[in-house]
Amino acid sequence: MENNIRKIRQEKGLTIEELAHxxxxxxxxxxxxxxxxxxxxxxxxxxxISQSLDKEIMDVFIF
Numbered sequence: 676m677e678n679n680i681r682k683i684r685q686e687k688g689l690t691i692e693e694l695a696h697x698x699x700x701x702x703x704x705x706x707x708x709x710x711x712x713x714x715x716x717x718x719x720x721x722x723x724i725s726q727s728l729d730k731e732i733m734d735v736f737i738f
Contacts, residue, residue, distance in 0.1 A: 677737040681709040683728045697727035 684694050691709070695702045700720060707713035708724075716724075716736075725732045 676714050677711070678708060679735055679737070680705065680724060680728075683730060683735060684709075687728060689728075694724070694727055698723040700724070 680694075684691070689697075691702050691705050695705045698705070698720070700723065704713065704716075704720075705724075708716060721732050721736050725735045728735060
């Protein structure tokens with residue numbers, strides 16, 4: 676699964692640390708999702724990240 680996390684995060688002016696805090700997850704997890712070294716996050720993680728970016732899940736994650 677691919678994602679647009681980095682692109683949207685940067686457009687919003689957020690650091691990885693800020694997004695991780697908003698999404699209640701770790702910086703490392705966000706980093707690995709952005710770089711594709713971690714795939715298939717749970718629905719709850721996708722929802723949390725998407726809400727933190729003020730986007731729909733389908734706008735952030737490419738299925």
